[in-house]
Amino acid sequence: MESSFIIPQSPLIKDAVCAFWQLHRYNSSTLHQTIVPKGAVEIIFSFETTKLYAEIGQQSFTIPRCFIQGFHTCPVHLHLADRQSFFGIFLHPTVVKHILNFHPVEFSNSVIDLTLIDPSFYGLWHYLGEHNSFEKRVSIFTEWLIKRLPALTEREQAFNTFLNAHSDLHLSVSDVAKQFCYSSKQLSRKLFELTGLNTEQTLLYKKHLQAVQLLHYSDLSLTEITYGCHFFDQSHFIRTFKALSHMTPKEYRAKKDVVSGHIIDNVH
Numbered sequence: 001m002e003s004s005f006i007i008p009q010s011p012l013i014k015d016a017v018c019a020f021w022q023l024h025r026y027n028s029s030t031l032h033q034t035i036v037p038k039g040a041v042e043i044i045f046s047f048e049t050t051k052l053y054a055e056i057g058q059q060s061f062t063i064p065r066c067f068i069q070g071f072h073t074c075p076v077h078l079h080l081a082d083r084q085s086f087f088g089i090f091l092h093p094t095v096v097k098h099i100l101n102f103h104p105v106e107f108s109n110s111v112i113d114l115t116l117i118d119p120s121f122y123g124l125w126h127y128l129g130e131h132n133s134f135e136k137r138v139s140i141f142t143e144w145l146i147k148r149l150p151a152l153t154e155r156e157q158a159f160n161t162f163l164n165a166h167s168d169l170h171l172s173v174s175d176v177a178k179q180f181c182y183s184s185k186q187l188s189r190k191l192f193e194l195t196g197l198n199t200e201q202t203l204l205y206k207k208h209l210q211a212v213q214l215l216h217y218s219d220l221s222l223t224e225i226t227y228g229c230h231f232f233d234q235s236h237f238i239r240t241f242k243a244l245s246h247m248t249p250k251e252y253r254a255k256k257d258v259v260s261g262h263i264i265d266n267v268h
Helices: 093-100 120-129 134-146 154-164 173-180 184-195 199-217 222-228 234-245 249-255
Strands: 002-006 017-026 030-035 041-046 053-056 059-062 066-069 076-080 083-091 111-113 262-267
Touching (some): 002 134, 083 093, 093 154, 154 184, 173 199, 184 199, 199 222, 199 249, 222 234, 222 249
Antiparallel strands (some): 041 066, 041 083, 053 076, 066 111
């Protein structure tokens, strides 16, 4: 497996893009991959000709060559061939409306073919496919994005920071509403546009995301993770984690792949 990852440093681009990544995987067998909910709006370009298949909830579909996905509240199950070549972009949620004229909620628990939304993505896919260099692909996408991207407002930037932060897991709904100078209803409506979740659900989802990181990268006990992520108790943590990931924290930790949130099963 070959992988690349970069967090942009240019002020305009880092307000729009959380990170760029690239993955080339070569296997001797078919893979089943499970991706637990990871709280991201993501554009992905697939460059292999072999068809790839996925399930989200009760939906089964062929993965498009160029697609976008939003916040998921259930795992994504992928059926991958022996070769995969992907280039991806994690977008800040408030950027999506500006570049696609859709709120991210439209992509929650789904994978949408971007060429059906904007035909220019078909040409962009071809142009990116002509270059294997990760740095060149980042440059190409950055150039494409800058032409479509206005400067974000301070409030839009604040929402992106809030959705990416893990230091505020103790906050209540009223705390967050005060932080944004919104009523509880206004806040819930705005977060639903960005995540498909109301405020209370978003706060719980953020706790889940931090728990995934700690399960993946630390040796902390479940009890330590429970209270570190501000769950009421361990049963509440396990119940929440299982509702979103369809497995217990212990099962995730035992099966985790190299990439956070990913589980790989070889199928010979």
